[in-house]
Amino acid sequence: MGYGSSRSFSGCGFLRFALIILVVFLALPAMSNGAPLLKVGVLEEPKSLNIWLASDAWSSRVLSEIYQPLFTREPSKLALVPWLAEKDPVYDPANLSYTIYLREAKWSDGTPFTSSDVAFTARLVKEFRVPRFLSNWSFVKEIATPDPRTVIFYLEEPMATFLTRTLTTPIVQEKQWKPIVEYARKKEKSLAALLNQKVDYPVGTGPFRLKEWRQGAYIFLETNPNFFGTGKRIAGRDLGPFIGGIVFKNYGTSDAAILDLKKGSIDIFWWGLQAGYVDDLQKDKNIRIITNEKSGLYYMGFNLRKAPFNDKALRKSVATLIDKDFIVDRILQGFGVKMDTVVPPANRLWCCTEVEKYCEGLNKEQRIKKAFGILSEAGYKWDEPPVDGSGKVVKGKGIRLPDGTPMAAFTILTPPADYDPQRAMVGTMVQEWLREIGMPASAKPMAFGSLTEQVKGRRDFDAFVLGYGKLSLDPDYVRNFFVSANDKPQGWNMSGYNNKEFDRVAEQSVKEMDLEKRRELVMQMQRMVVDDLPYIPLYNPMLLEAVRTDRFTGWVSMVEGVGNTWSFCELKPR
Amino acid sequence: MKGDKEIRHRPHWFEQFLEGWSVFWQNPLGKIGVTLLGIFALMAFSSFIPPLVNPMYHPMTGVDPEIYSSVGPSARHWLGTDFMGRDIFSQLLAGARIAFMVGVSAAFMSIFLGTAFGMIAGYMGGFVDTLLMRLADVIMVLPTLLVVLILASLFGQLNIWTIVLIIALFRWPGVSRVIRSQALTLKQRPFIEAARVAGASHIRIIFRHIMPNVLPLAFLYMTFRVTAAIIIEAALAFLGFGDPGTVSWGMMLQWVWKTGHMFKALYWLLPPGICISLITLSFYMIGRAMDEVLDPRLRREETAR
Numbered sequence: 066m067g068y069g070s071s072r073s074f075s076g077c078g079f080l081r082f083a084l085i086i087l088v089v090f091l092a093l094p095a096m097s098n099g100a101p102l103l104k105v106g107v108l109e110e111p112k113s114l115n116i117w118l119a120s121d122a123w124s125s126r127v128l129s130e131i132y133q134p135l136f137t138r139e140p141s142k143l144a145l146v147p148w149l150a151e152k153d154p155v156y157d158p159a160n161l162s163y164t165i166y167l168r169e170a171k172w173s174d175g176t177p178f179t180s181s182d183v184a185f186t187a188r189l190v191k192e193f194r195v196p197r198f199l200s201n202w203s204f205v206k207e208i209a210t211p212d213p214r215t216v217i218f219y220l221e222e223p224m225a226t227f228l229t230r231t232l233t234t235p236i237v238q239e240k241q242w243k244p245i246v247e248y249a250r251k252k253e254k255s256l257a258a259l260l261n262q263k264v265d266y267p268v269g270t271g272p273f274r275l276k277e278w279r280q281g282a283y284i285f286l287e288t289n290p291n292f293f294g295t296g297k298r299i300a301g302r303d304l305g306p307f308i309g310g311i312v313f314k315n316y317g318t319s320d321a322a323i324l325d326l327k328k329g330s331i332d333i334f335w336w337g338l339q340a341g342y343v344d345d346l347q348k349d350k351n352i353r354i355i356t357n358e359k360s361g362l363y364y365m366g367f368n369l370r371k372a373p374f375n376d377k378a379l380r381k382s383v384a385t386l387i388d389k390d391f392i393v394d395r396i397l398q399g400f401g402v403k404m405d406t407v408v409p410p411a412n413r414l415w416c417c418t419e420v421e422k423y424c425e426g427l428n429k430e431q432r433i434k435k436a437f438g439i440l441s442e443a444g445y446k447w448d449e450p451p452v453d454g455s456g457k458v459v460k461g462k463g464i465r466l467p468d469g470t471p472m473a474a475f476t477i478l479t480p481p482a483d484y485d486p487q488r489a490m491v492g493t494m495v496q497e498w499l500r501e502i503g504m505p506a507s508a509k510p511m512a513f514g515s516l517t518e519q520v521k522g523r524r525d526f527d528a529f530v531l532g533y534g535k536l537s538l539d540p541d542y543v544r545n546f547f548v549s550a551n552d553k554p555q556g557w558n559m560s561g562y563n564n565k566e567f568d569r570v571a572e573q574s575v576k577e578m579d580l581e582k583r584r585e586l587v588m589q590m591q592r593m594v595v596d597d598l599p600y601i602p603l604y605n606p607m608l609l610e611a612v613r614t615d616r617f618t619g620w621v622s623m624v625e626g627v628g629n630t631w632s633f634c635e636l637k638p639r
Numbered sequence: 640m641k642g643d644k645e646i647r648h649r650p651h652w653f654e655q656f657l658e659g660w661s662v663f664w665q666n667p668l669g670k671i672g673v674t675l676l677g678i679f680a681l682m683a684f685s686s687f688i689p690p691l692v693n694p695m696y697h698p699m700t701g702v703d704p705e706i707y708s709s710v711g712p713s714a715r716h717w718l719g720t721d722f723m724g725r726d727i728f729s730q731l732l733a734g735a736r737i738a739f740m741v742g743v744s745a746a747f748m749s750i751f752l753g754t755a756f757g758m759i760a761g762y763m764g765g766f767v768d769t770l771l772m773r774l775a776d777v778i779m780v781l782p783t784l785l786v787v788l789i790l791a792s793l794f795g796q797l798n799i800w801t802i803v804l805i806i807a808l809f810r811w812p813g814v815s816r817v818i819r820s821q822a823l824t825l826k827q828r829p830f831i832e833a834a835r836v837a838g839a840s841h842i843r844i845i846f847r848h849i850m851p852n853v854l855p856l857a858f859l860y861m862t863f864r865v866t867a868a869i870i871i872e873a874a875l876a877f878l879g880f881g882d883p884g885t886v887s888w889g890m891m892l893q894w895v896w897k898t899g900h901m902f903k904a905l906y907w908l909l910p911p912g913i914c915i916s917l918i919t920l921s922f923y924m925i926g927r928a929m930d931e932v933l934d935p936r937l938r939r940e941e942t943a944r
Contacts, residue, residue, distance in 0.1 A: 320901060341709070341722060341899030394707055395723035483879035486897040490723075493883045497700045510883055512792040 097276075097287050097309030101638050103617060104312045105628070106322035106331040110280070114267050116235060117195050118260040126335060127313060130286055130633060131173075131269035132235035135165060135183070136228070139300035140623040140631050143538055145228060146300040149178065149236060149270060149293070151214075154228070160219060163227065167214045170293035172238050173274035178293075180210035185239040187218075189246060193256045196555070200545070201230040223578050229539035238268045272306045272634050284313040294634060304634040308617070311633060323611070326352065332616055335628040338609040339486065340398035351615040357608045357626050358411040362404065363488065363532035364600040365477070365495065366520075370561040373466055373475075374528065378443030380598040382436035384423035386498045393604055396490050400609060404602035406591045408540055411605070411624070415540040415584065417591035423601075430458045436502055443467060451502045461503030474505040475527035478520065481510040485532075491603065492530045520559050529559075530603070535625060540587045544571035547594055560599035567593050615639065659932040669928025675921035679914075683739050686732035696726050698733040698886040709904050719906040722898040727891070731910050734888040738869050738918055741803055741887070745868035748807030750861045753814025758845050758853060760815065761822025772819070775812035783809040784871055791880040799882040802875060806868045814860045821853045855933050862926035866919040873915050888915050 094102055111124035116132055119125060137148040147153060147168070155164040170178040187208050190198045204227075207219040220227060249258035266275055270293060273286035287310040294304040314331055316322035322334045323342055327349060338346075338354070346352050365387070367374035374380060389403040402409075405425075408416040424432055437452045448463025464472045479492030492508035499506040506528075511519070520526050536542055545551060548571045551558035567590060574586035594600065608626045617638055621631040649657075663669040689696035695703050702724040703716065711719045718727040760771040787805050791797050797805070825831060826849075834844050875881050876889025877896070888911035895907045 319899070320896070323899075339897065339899035341903075343899075345903050391702075395702060398708060398722065481879050482883070482893060482897055486894075489879075489883060494700070496884065508883055510879070511794075515793060 094277075094285050094310070094312060100288070100307065100309035101616065102285075102310045102312050103308045103333070103633070103636060104314060104331040106316055106325060106334040106336075107313050108316055108319070108322070108336055110284070110315050113264075114275070114278075115260065115262055115264045116237060116267065117189075117193075117197070120197055126628065127275075127284060127286070128235070128267065128269075129271075130273040130311065130630060131267050131271045131275065132237060133270045133630075134233045134235050135167075136232045137630070138233075138538070138623075139302070140621050140629070143624060145233075148299070150232075154232070161223060162220070163218045165216045165218070165232070167216065168293055169214070170270050171291035172240075172268050172270055173289045173291055174238075174240075174268050175291060176238075176240060177213070178236075178238075178270055179213040180216045181213070182239045183216045183236055184208045184210050185242070186234065186236045189237070189242065189259075190234070192246075193249070193259050195256070195259070198234055201226065201234060205231065223576050225575055225578060225583055226539055226541045229537060230541065236270070241268045272304075272630065273311055276310065281315065283315065286311045286313070302621075302631065302635060305637070306634050307637045308633070326611055326613065329613060329615070331613075333610070333612040333620075333628065335610075335626075337606070337626075338611055340400050340609065342611070343609060346611050351613055353612055353614050353620075355610045355612060355620065355622060355627050356400070357610070357622055358409075358624055359534055359605055359608045359626075360409055360412065360536045360538060360624050361532060361534045361605045362407055362409060362536055362602060363491075363530070363604050363606065364404075364407070364602045365491075365528060365530050366560050366600045367528050367598075368524070368526050368561060369563070369599055370524070371527075373472055376443065376467075377597060378439055378445075380601070381423065382439045382502070383495075383499065383504075384598055384601045385427075385436040385439065386432055386502060387424055387495055387601060387603070388429070388432065388498065389424060389603060391494065392491055396487050396494070397604060397606055401604045401606040404605050406595050407543055407546070407600060407602050408587075408591060409536065409605045412536075412538060412540070415538075415587055417588040417595075419588075420592055420595040432498075433458050433502055437461075440464075440502075447503055449503070460501060464503040464505075472505060474507065476507050476509045478516050478526055478529040479508055479510045480513050480516060480531070484513050487606065488530050488532060495530070521555050524554065524559075524561070531559075532606075538624075541575060543587060543590050543594070544575055547571070547590075547599060562594075562597065562599035564593065564597060567597075662932045663928050666928040666931055668924040669931075672921045672924030672928060675917055676925065679735050679918050679921065680739070682732050682735035686729070686736045689726065689729035689732065696729040698725065698730040699884075701725060701729070709898075709900055709907060711904075711906050718910055719904070721891075721894060721907060722900060727907055727910065730886050730891055731888070731914065733886040734891060734911060734914065735918075737799070737885050737887040738872075738914075741799065741806075741872045742865040742869040742918075742922070745803045745806040745810070745872075746861045746864035748804070749810040749864050749868075750814055750857050752807065753811035753860070754818050754850070754853060754857045756811065757815035757818025758822050758849050761819040762826055762841070762845055762849060764823075764826075768819075771815070775815050778809060779812040781809060784874055787871070787875060788878065788880055791875070797880070797882065799872075799885050799887075802872060802882065803868070806871050810864055810867060814857065814864070817860065818853050818857060821856055822849055825849050825852055859926060859929045859933055862922045862929060865922045866926075869915065869919055869922075888912075 096102060107123055107126065109123045111119060111127050112121045113119045113124055114128065116128055119128055133149050135148060135150040136145045138144065139146045149168055149170060151166045151168045167180060172178055187202055187205060190202045204221045204224050205218050206221045209217040211217065245259065245262050249255045249262065252258035272289055272292045272294065274289040276287040277285040288306050288308065297304055319336065322331065325331050326334050343354055347354055367380055369375050393399065393401050393403050404410065405422050406417050406420045410416050427435060433451055437450065444467030446465040447461050449461060451458060451461030453459050466472055477492050477495055479489050482489035489510045492510065496506045496508040520529055545557045547558055547562045547567060549558065549563040549568050552561045552563060570586055570589055574583055574590065577583040577586060610626050612620055612627060617636045619635045619637050620627045621629060621635055623629050623631065690701065695701040703720055706720050706724040709720055709722045716726050716728065718731065721727055756771050756775065760768045783806065786809065787802065790805065831844060831848055834848055872887060873889030876887050877892045879893055881887060881890050881893065891911040895901055895904060900907055
């Protein structure tokens with residue numbers, strides 16, 4: 066009897082559990098304002114809806130549909146087009162000022178968007194020195210708002226990145242943020258107070274606004290009825306949105322999301338696919354695989370602040386030993402391109418093609434011999450050299466630095482396989498290639514947070530494999546990554562590269578307003594970097610994305626993939 | 640008659656071993672377990688052969704020069720290749736070596752610690768006993784896998800030997816409890832009394848008189864610890880926290896998962912999975928059979944006679 070009753074109780078428990086699951090699924094919104102919802106599969110929830118703190122991919126995905134910049138890039142030629150601004154800025158070289166006329170727009174709460182919101186945003190970034198945006202605003206001297214739809218920016222000096230970086234900063238609402246700013250100002254650590262402020266309902270000007278966030282399950286953005294672009298034609302594109310909203314469904318693993326995509330429960334899985342999934346997904350006639358180039362740089366970096374990587378010859382030998390063809394053909398399965406410089410080849414205007422290609426066209430034996438040559442010339446010795454007396458390649462042992470001390474074991478930090486299996490595998494393969502010549506290398510995948518803390522914060526590391534997936538199209542990052550002023554804790558110059566000549570050219574490049582001249586300077590900078598090798602550029606992966614085609618049409622491909630504001634504004638239900 | 644004499648000449652321990660072995664071998668679990676283990680040992684030993692045949696069979700760095708993606712079994716690659724053209728069969732052999740290394744060394748270390756602490760706690764009693772056993776309690780309730788995961792995410796991926804050491808450090812308390820209870824009963828036996836009266840030091844009593852009596856039990860527990868260590872290593876590697884420089888079965892499973900081949904490359908997914916199950920099963924079976932050897936109450940009627 067007791068047994069029976071306990072059985073029925075557990076059965077009852079199971080039923081209840083099933084019911085809860087069912088309710089959660091049924092509760093997932095399907096329609097809004099009579100238009101169907103786009104269901105987007107993501108791997109994680111946003112870390113924060115506070116735009117000043119949110120730098121992770123998942124928060125940016127949600128917030129990019131809410132907060133909008135003055136100018137944005139159109140998808141076909143990636144040219145800057147006026148977005149919240151009405152037309153191109155007017156430059157006055159005499160006063161070093163840019164005048165921007167704003168579009169008539171409203172915030173998602175119905176209040177008008179005015180020039181004081183723009184000025185407020187700029188002043189907020191400058192006052193609190195918001196780390197993510199400060200470098201784009203520090204050179205803006207003054208902001209004037211002669212009328213609600215005109216903003217004038219006065220610059221301290223000519224700045225090539227003003228248009229591409231500063232004017233693409235998202236604008237926040239003064240009404241929502243003023244109380245927060247006033248509260249934060251009073252605190253001792255005002256920046257921390259600003260960043261830690263919880264924002265439940267961000268008010269933006271974008272095509273969507275937050276309706277509901279059910280933690281752990283989904284985020285529902287409904288169409289913003291006050292969106293300025295609705296019914297307009299911007300950059301030759303007729304904007305909607307024609308969908309009722311977007312539901313971000315949280316999966317945790319790619320496998321679960323891809324199974325749901327095949328079943329039709331989501332319309333897009335907004336994350337790059339591993340090549341292994343492609344064949345299987347292509348069999349489904351309702352699923353389309355979209356390939357886009359990334360504006361990325363995946364590279365191996367060294368700590369130039371300490372031995373042995375402060376030696377250029379050693380860095381050159383490592384660059385020679387790395388088999389980039391192996392990385393692209395095998396680890397990336399062909400979905401990517403080799404990189405010889407720090408600007409991706411797709412960025413044709415700025416990419417320098419005349420740089421030294423260390424390992425190009427060499428087989429394994431030739432690579433080892435060439436690296437052995439570079440190192441021997443620089444005074445390195447071996448107990449058992451990797452190339453023996455008869456010129457045969459053998460396994461090198463006991464490598465010694467030019468001063469005679471044995472080379473200490475060093476680690477190559479990589480993100481964990483869980484975060485990016487490709488970079489983890491690259492680290493392991495580089496380890497094996499370096500060991501063949503006798504270098505005591507070991508790859509060490511590390512949780513991403515601890516990795517950046519160790520490399521950027523404590524700056525205590527030997528070498529690492531990292532990547533930038535979303536480089537801006539403006540090449541100012543070449544300056545940012547290698548200029549010696551950025552060699553500081555949390556600074557962009559992670560390698561600690563210090564070259565006075567480079568600094569001079571870099572500073573010149575950012576102030577050069579003539580495109581051709583600036584281009585020549587940027588090329589010169591790239592040649593210096595590839596010669597000195599603080600970073601060894603490795604590859605730029607291709608972005609593979611999968612979308613369903615049975616419910617919506619009109620996906621817009623762009624350099625960063627089909628998940629972009631243009632897509633969401635132009636998608637039409639079938 | 641002559642035979643009898645010879646048997647008498649055999650040392651006592653050998654005699655005991657033969658008797659135990661016959662009980663062990665009569666148990667079907669023991670037979671299957673040992674056979675399976677023998678196969679895995681053979682795999683581990685032969686893992687050195689493929690890279691000698693051709694460098695493309697090196698489990699970590701060797702790739703087939705003509706194959707750039709995962710393909711099914713063929714004469715050249717008996718179990719097919721992984722996503723970048725490495726041979727799965729040679730990886731499987733290398734995995735057996737790692738499994739033995741991790742399992743046996745972690746189990747040996749934890750048994751060593753557990754036996755030492757258990758004997759000392761049981762024999763000394765009082766404050767030492769309380770201290771050691773509370774320490775054991777604290778460690779026993781810590782979830783090993785979780786702690787290793789946290790350590791791995793804090794300090795970056797752990798080296799395979801660090802993983803082994805951590806498993807050993809977390810897995811001794813269970814053993815020490817059993818050994819302690821055994822030591823407690825031994826302590827009251829007349830022969831220990833006698834040794835003490837004869838003036839033997841504590842250390843001598845523990846190591847000369849108590850240890851030989853608890854060792855068989857310790858070895859029994861070792862077989863169970865081996866399975867735990869292998870499973871923890873595989874789980875860690877599968878979750879992406881293994882040692883990236885070693886080719887273990889958990890690592891193979893992680894590669895098949897992370898590269899998106901989970902549902903389409905069964906020739907790659909199944910072998911490491913089955914191997915993990917079988918090797919842990921074999922150690923478990925051996926443990927069960929040994930249990931019967933050491934504890935006559937478990938024997939069936941006919942074997943008990």
